[in-house]
Amino acid sequence: MEDNAFCVALSLLVSLDAALFQIVVLSLKVSLMAVLIAAVLGFPLGAAVALWRFPGRGGVIVVLNALMGLPPVVAGLVVYLLLSRAGPLGELGFLFTPGAMVIAQVVLVLPILAALSRQKIEEMLGEYREQFISLGMSRARMMPTLLWDARFALLTVLLAGFGRASAEVGAVMMVGGNIDGVTRVMTTAIVLETGKGNLPLALGLGLVLLTLVMLINAGAYLVGEVTKRRLG
Amino acid sequence: MTSLNASYLPSSSGLLAPPALCFDEVAFSHEGKHLLGPCSFTLDGIGPTMVMGPNGSGKSLLLRLAHGLLSPTRGKICWSGQELCPRQAMVFQQPVLLRRSAIANLMHALAVNHVPRRERMKLAMEALDRFGLAACAKVPARVLSGGQQQRLTLARAWLLSPQVLFLDEPTSALDPAAIKAVEAAVLEFHQQGTRIVMTTHDIHQARRLAGDVLFLSGGTLCEHTSADAFFNQPVSPKAQAFVAGELIE
Amino acid sequence: MRKTFKLMLAVVAAMSLTLSAYAADYITLASTTSTENSGLFDAVLPKFTDATGIEVRVVAVGTGQAFEIARRGDADSLLVHDTAGEQRFVENGYASERADVMYNDFVLIGPASDPANIRTAENAAEAFSAIAKAEAPFASRGDDSGTNRAELRRWESAGVEPDGDWYRELGSGMGPTLNTAAAMDAYVMSDRATWVAFGNRQNLTLLFEGDKVLFNQYGSLLLSEEKHPHLKHDLAKQWHNWLLSEEGQQAIADFHVDGQQLFFPNAK
Numbered sequence: 040m041e042d043n044a045f046c047v048a049l050s051l052l053v054s055l056d057a058a059l060f061q062i063v064v065l066s067l068k069v070s071l072m073a074v075l076i077a078a079v080l081g082f083p084l085g086a087a088v089a090l091w092r093f094p095g096r097g098g099v100i101v102v103l104n105a106l107m108g109l110p111p112v113v114a115g116l117v118v119y120l121l122l123s124r125a126g127p128l129g130e131l132g133f134l135f136t137p138g139a140m141v142i143a144q145v146v147l148v149l150p151i152l153a154a155l156s157r158q159k160i161e162e163m164l165g166e167y168r169e170q171f172i173s174l175g176m177s178r179a180r181m182m183p184t185l186l187w188d189a190r191f192a193l194l195t196v197l198l199a200g201f202g203r204a205s206a207e208v209g210a211v212m213m214v215g216g217n218i219d220g221v222t223r224v225m226t227t228a229i230v231l232e233t234g235k236g237n238l239p240l241a242l243g244l245g246l247v248l249l250t251l252v253m254l255i256n257a258g259a260y261l262v263g264e265v266t267k268r269r270l271g
Numbered sequence: 272m273t274s275l276n277a278s279y280l281p282s283s284s285g286l287l288a289p290p291a292l293c294f295d296e297v298a299f300s301h302e303g304k305h306l307l308g309p310c311s312f313t314l315d316g317i318g319p320t321m322v323m324g325p326n327g328s329g330k331s332l333l334l335r336l337a338h339g340l341l342s343p344t345r346g347k348i349c350w351s352g353q354e355l356c357p358r359q360a361m362v363f364q365q366p367v368l369l370r371r372s373a374i375a376n377l378m379h380a381l382a383v384n385h386v387p388r389r390e391r392m393k394l395a396m397e398a399l400d401r402f403g404l405a406a407c408a409k410v411p412a413r414v415l416s417g418g419q420q421q422r423l424t425l426a427r428a429w430l431l432s433p434q435v436l437f438l439d440e441p442t443s444a445l446d447p448a449a450i451k452a453v454e455a456a457v458l459e460f461h462q463q464g465t466r467i468v469m470t471t472h473d474i475h476q477a478r479r480l481a482g483d484v485l486f487l488s489g490g491t492l493c494e495h496t497s498a499d500a501f502f503n504q505p506v507s508p509k510a511q512a513f514v515a516g517e518l519i520e
Numbered sequence: 521m522r523k524t525f526k527l528m529l530a531v532v533a534a535m536s537l538t539l540s541a542y543a544a545d546y547i548t549l550a551s552t553t554s555t556e557n558s559g560l561f562d563a564v565l566p567k568f569t570d571a572t573g574i575e576v577r578v579v580a581v582g583t584g585q586a587f588e589i590a591r592r593g594d595a596d597s598l599l600v601h602d603t604a605g606e607q608r609f610v611e612n613g614y615a616s617e618r619a620d621v622m623y624n625d626f627v628l629i630g631p632a633s634d635p636a637n638i639r640t641a642e643n644a645a646e647a648f649s650a651i652a653k654a655e656a657p658f659a660s661r662g663d664d665s666g667t668n669r670a671e672l673r674r675w676e677s678a679g680v681e682p683d684g685d686w687y688r689e690l691g692s693g694m695g696p697t698l699n700t701a702a703a704m705d706a707y708v709m710s711d712r713a714t715w716v717a718f719g720n721r722q723n724l725t726l727l728f729e730g731d732k733v734l735f736n737q738y739g740s741l742l743l744s745e746e747k748h749p750h751l752k753h754d755l756a757k758q759w760h761n762w763l764l765s766e767e768g769q770q771a772i773a774d775f776h777v778d779g780q781q782l783f784f785p786n787a788k
Contacts, residue, residue, distance in 0.1 A: 123592045123593070123594050124592055124593030124594050124748065124750065125592040125593055125594075126592075129593070132750075134594050135548055135577065135579055135594070166367065167367060167369075169335075169340050169361075169363065169367070170363065170367035172339070172340055173338060173340065173360060173361045174360075174380060174383050174384075174431075175383065175384070176383050180383060184369065184379065187371075188369050188370045188371070190370075191370075216548075216577070216578075216579035216580075216581075217579070217580065218548075218577040218578060218579060219561075219562075219577075219578065221577050222577075231556075231557070233695065233696065233699065234553065234557055234693050234694070234695025234696055234699075235557050235695050235714075235717060235718065235719060236695060236698060236699060236702075236717075236718040236719035236720030236721070237719045237720070238699075238719070238720050
């Protein structure tokens with residue numbers, strides 16, 4: 040069967056099947072969008088928690104770390120209840136659209152980006168702190184400097200977030216509905232084909248997904264290495 | 272702060288008295304451990320002031336307290352009689368440089384000090400040039416040699432045109448050529464009228480640079496005298512032993 | 521640094537544009553996995569879209585969840601297979617109208633060795649009690665779906681309380697339940713459409729069929745305009761009427777898998 044799945048995956052890739060192409064593009068769009076939004080919110084949040092001392096800070100860190108393990112279906116359920124017509128954001132009519140999937144993935148990825156960037160930036164701050172105070176920098180001024188100087192570490196964090204977003208199925212299934220041509224992504228398509236008993240096709244789709252994630256990781260790794268070598 | 276260096280460039284001699292630093296019964300302890308003082312002194316001469324003493328005597332601590340990185344547990348630190356803070360900079364034993372090019376490090380310091388964007392490049396290039404680093408402008412700061420890195424931190428300090436410059440064992444990890452360059456830079460600051468307060472454990476370096484000496488041992492200030500007096504007729508037994516080259520605690 | 525930031529902004533803007541672009545005329549249909557998994561919608565929906573220009577977006581879930589989605593006002597239309605539940609849905613005011621659309625039937629699937637010997641059963645009740653008596657593994661959907669509800673009714677009429685190690689509630693859709701049954705050589709009740717289109721049979725084979733009580737009726741519901749005024753009732757009505765029309769019924773009848781008709785239109 041594995042041979043079979045490889046053949047299916049290969050022929051799927053080679054034939055550039057239109058439906059598959061659409062699914063792949065949607066998967067990438069939704070996950071990249073979610074990761075970018077989560078980064079814009081999560082990195083400053085992580086940096087802020089690293090920089091400021093406030094009551095309940097320990098609690099915030101524990102919660103962020105714990106939310107890294109949030110089960111996707113729970114995230115999906117929460118977003119579903121929020122976006123449902125009967126829910127507080129129902130008016131937007133977002134449920135069963137790619138937008139809803141982006142929101143659910145942001146909920147999943149944000150804690151990862153915030154918690155890991157907090158850790159990286161706190162490490163870096165340990166090294167820079169005295170110099171920063173010596174330069175007369177306020178904490179708010181330290182934030183952009185630290186975020187930029189931690190860019191290589193943050194790229195890895197970003198990839199971890201993307202991995203989580205592109206691999207999860209529970210949340211997007213629930214809020215996207217796996218609608219053919221509208222909200223069907225790689226993972227929900229795999230669930231569907233498994234349900235149909237089309238195991239080779241399901242595994243083939245899985246291999247395609249894995250290949251994509253690997254290509255993105257390789258690309259990011261190369262970019263990181265090259266710039267790192269150039270910038271030290 | 273638009274024309275940084277011009278704002279206080281000394282008239283000609285370069286030996287205007289910089290802001291005086293005054294320690295009044297300053298003591299510091301951390302987690303119940305008494306580490307320094309209480310000690311009182313006033314730095315109102317021309318300097319440069321060398322802070323000397325064996326390892327663990329509290330030299331770095333004194334510098335950090337004076338620079339404001341740490342707050343004293345007791346006592347007061349004041350400048351020229353008031354608690355106003357003059358412009359100051361500090362150079363650390365291990366150069367702390369951002370993960371960017373040499374010039375970007377300098378431009379960052381200027382940005383932090385609200386120098387307008389269009390002036391940053393010119394000022395940064397001038398500073399690199401002054402410290403012999405013009406050729407390394409685009410090189411990542413962290414791949415420069417130890418000596419170059421320390422000169423870069425001096426260039427960064429230069430851009431801030433400090434009235435007071437603290438240096439914490441700036442040459443302890445450098446080879447002789449690099450030490451020479453750093454010492455020249457320190458003297459250049461001095462000649463521009465910057466108060467120099469520098470720790471060193473190298474007695475020869477202290478002889479080359481010192482105007483006056485603060486000698487610490489075991490967290491206590493043992494002696495504050497002119498360089499001549501310190502090296503020729505040290506008063507305290509600890510200082511006598513130190514100058515004589517004995518190993519003291 | 522600013523260049524990178526600008527580039528990122530542009531990418532985000534471009535992506536949000538493409539993500540938010542959707543067709544003007546579409547309805548969301550909450551329906552069951554059996555209709556989706558068998559491929560019925562792939563065959564029927566394009567014909568409806570050609571005829572009316574309306575796109576139908578199918579969210580395929582268990583019947584219980586489909587009711588819940590409709591109850592919350594998250595779907596414009598409902599196509600499920602639990603006649604009793606559908607009638608209750610109308611009585612409770614969530615739907616204004618219910619109509620028979622098509623039927624197929626449930627079949628009993630099991631390992632070819634047939635340890636409970638249900639092949640020879642006279643009727644469904646006998647087959648079910650034979651499985652219980654032999655305590656042969658039985659995989660139940662256990663997800664409050666239409667199939668699950670129908671299966672529980674069959675145990676009831678066989679006078680058996682399904683309980684014990686042999687009765688395994690999976691809480692999964694039809695396809696995953698078939699996959700699991702195949703892996704553990706268990707009996708399972710499936711709708712015929714999903715079974716025929718199912719690709720991972722291994723040892724499983726069709727063992728019992730044909731009793732009238734295994735009849736599986738699908739119904740289309742028009743949702744309440746009072747409860748959910750925001751829904752696309754006009755478009756949903758077009759869909760509902762088209763399904764019941766000659767054209768729609770013909771489209772259902774024309775859908776075959778391996779030469780076998782899977783759904784039988786029976787609108788009145």
